[in-house]
Amino acid sequence: MLIALSFAVGGLLHHLGILRIDHLPPLHAHFRVPTFRLLPAAVFGLAAAWMLPGALARLRFGRAIALGYGTALAWTVLLAVSGDGLAAPFTHKEEYLAVLPAVGDDPSGWLAGFTEHLPGYPTHVRGHPPLPVLVVWALQALGLPGPLWAALLVVLVGCSAAVAITLTVRRLGGEDAARRALPYLALTPASVWIATSMDAFFAGVGAWGVALLVLGRKRWSRLLSGAGAGVLLGSLPYLSYGLVPYLLIPVVVAVMVRPSRLTVAAILAGAGSVTAAFAAGGFFWPDGVLATHAQWAADPGAARPYLYFLFANIAVLALVTGPAATAGLVGPIPARVRTVVAATLVAVAALDVSGVTRGEVERIWVPFAVWVSVAGGFAGGRAGGHAGDRRWLAAQVVTGLLLQGLVASPW
Template sequence: MANRFRMSEASMGDPPCEATRNSTGHHLTRWLAAWALLVAASFAFGGILRGLGVLPIDHLPPLHAHFRVLTITLLPAAAFGVAAVRVLPGVVARLNFGAALAAAYACALAWTVLLAVSGDGLAAPFTHKEEYLAVLPVVGDDPSRWLAAFTRDLPAYPTHVRGHPPLPVLVLWALNATGLSGPLWAALLVVVVGCSAAVAIALTVRRLSGEDAARHALPYLALAPASVWIATSMDALFAGVGAWGVALLVCGRDGWRRLACGMVAGVLLGALPYLSYGLVPYLLIPAAVAVVVRLPRLTIVAVLAGAAAVTAAFASAGFLWPAGALATHAQWAADPGAARPYLYFLVADLAALALVSGPATTAGLTQGIPYGVRITVLATLAAVLALDVSGVTRGEVERIWIPYTLWIGLAASFAEGPGGGRAGARRRRAAAGRQDRPPFTSDHRWLASQMVTGLLLQGLIASPW
């Protein structure tokens, strides 16, 4: 009787639901068309500007890359991606949450590495003379001496070192000091930490919007198009550090554990401005999360204490962040990148964000997202807009956006909303009366679109990172 009532109720609701789905479908089509137009127009205008000689250092604007065509070498990644799209959602839905996190992390690692080895290899970006490893001989056995003179000697350093605070070099120096030296170990560190951002973000989503939402997000985090640049850009390491800083804000539930997590979160979040000057707006993300979960005052004090400890440590070692930021800005102003046209990249940088986030993210942003996740995504978008408008991110943002893209990409996992779409509606009706079905359902086409976007980016774009 109860089942007949449910089936009857579903049938009675079919006509209005069909009308609603049609309306939603037209709305979604317009947004996806806008996504495609933004990306295509940015490449078209970028090509024109390059032809006119306005963008001499970018061969494929808005990306800092070259065009290429990969063939058979991309097949292992493609085969894995297809299998992951079909299998991973079911796996993370069935396993206990800890095992689901482990499965998603393993998938992210495999996907990221397979994409990298299909091209120039995992370690290739770190072999460039303008990368961080090139300055390690100057650091030598006395990192404190090097740190104290960092701002003064900045003009003599490689491009990436001049464009960042000193902490990335110190991280690689510490790795080298343990005996794990060379480009391959540096690349492995970046990939391992960068892919772990998926786990940290899922833990945060569980606190914000529940375990079901976190499980639903895991496949999209593991197969994010940004994986192309997680292997291998130092910005992926920044993404991992930032994501764990946010996750630790909400992981401690009681007593000393809460204070300890808050202190470690403060250290990680306080380290972000010393990893990249472009991560200062990132702090909007933990601020939004703290508001949503109503972080206790003692935890906030612990976070601030941890962040203050990082600042104090660098200051006592002789590096003052404001002075470093001013010195880096002076180097940037003298670099050819500063001559890139502001108005073009004001729009094109957002097109790069849309491309790296994937079409499913645009679809999700136009539909229903749980409150806690929505506030976090909006805070991330505000941070990106602040950087974009500032004008200091003109090009090369496919890597710069990585720490932000993974949070914005959460929207992709809610592209159809709870049970949305035709396939979702069919499954909802078929599952009527079942008590174990997850509240978030979608077919695999959105996840497949993210995976295919990653394959296309890897197969058609040769990036220095």
């Protein structure tokens, strides 16, 4: 009902000229007619929905994770190539690669002048901190230039969020819960935007940052994992300003697993090293926030109606996570796993209420959507069995196919 109402009201607002930059509100997209090119993704997705529950239940856990990751990659890539192609979004003039000529061979000099020169940069660069540009610059410096390599990095890292979250769920709720969540992470409708928006890279970085909090059994491995978690989680605010509420997820996980004081110190040291590195390079995060907010306030997106998107953004989250995730929210989720999903929803609500995410959230929600997708594993209840999973997974796949086939998105 919320989704239908959001599209109905959005269509009316577009007709009245109130929503001029969104042609298929609440999505920032155009309507398109699906073609036969979607057929391979449809065949693969429905076959995976049928076979995955049984296969993941039988395999050893390590092999199950490998199968889940492989499925996520295949599903994501097949969706992308059915449309404009895997690399197409990164060829847009408003994307991060467009600013690489300005970076040149002097990334430190570019970083120091980032805030000052922000008004002259492409839209996505103006709306984010400098780290995404430095990531694609590093790819170029390694001899992997161009949109295709950037797209491959994003998809590989974005799909790996399924692995990281599965490992976290196993620590918090047990192996059975992890096995139940894995197919829903692999076949999430969010895969439509995992290929290919930079937010998928953010999702992978954040998911592994959380996973490293719960990995490591011996003292030194826990310290190394903690330091790694600190670096990854400390990088999130430098990847996207909108990921600050995301940090509620690792805080909640840390409270539940209770790392030692030394591990906490390693986490804080890792996060602090990121902040120190950017400060040494001449970029101060509060200055970046203020500069980006000024650019956002002058953008047409800031004029979108707040009240409409307050509710419509949640409808988009329901689309991105799929019907199984919504149904699973009231399912028998283990208590600690439920707490993490609830923390994710609180983070989403905080970002939504802030008003800075008025539309275009189909990509912005991706780092959060992968955590909400965990709930899909519990949509059929404990007695649902493989047959119940197959039905719910098929619903997830059909949702993804409809989004890919009917929605022409700029990312």
